[in-house]
Amino acid sequence: MSKPLGYYVGCTPGYNLFLERVQEEYGAAFEKISKREKLCILMILASSLGCQLQGDVRGEIYVIAKEMTDQLSLSDQAGIMEAIIHQVRWGQNAEPVHHS
Structure with a gap:
């Protein structure tokens, strides 16, 4: 993350303690958090x-996700x-396409 957290979440002083x-402890751009730790946070937030x-x-989504991990850089x-x-x-959601 090259921009400060406030760019992404609208965090201004006094907005959210x-x-x-978090910014004070880990840096405004999470520079004190390793890539592995950032991915862990991402995984937990996505799950939540x-x-x-x-x-x-x-079921096919699990299959394609596994294929992505196997076949993509x-x-x-x-x-x-x-x-x-x-x-x-930003709300770009699609309804699942059901193939006959």
């Missing part, structure tokens, strides 16, 4: 958000993550 503490949504996950996997985060955050 928890986010202020997913559990709050209704509906099921199609680490850079491409990170790119897929970035695309999905953007789509989730």
Whole structure:
């Protein structure tokens, strides 16, 4: 993350004491958190958000996700993550397509 946390979450002084503490301890751009730790945070936040949504996950999604980890470079996997985060955050959702 090259921009400070406030760029992404609108964190201004006095806005959120928890986010202020996190920035103080780990840096405004999470520079004191390793890449592995950042991915752990991402995994936990994604799981939490997913559990709050209704509906099921199609079995084929697990298959394609596994294929992505097997067949894509680490850079491409990170790119897929970035695309999905953007789509989730900004509301680009599609209803599942059911093939006959």
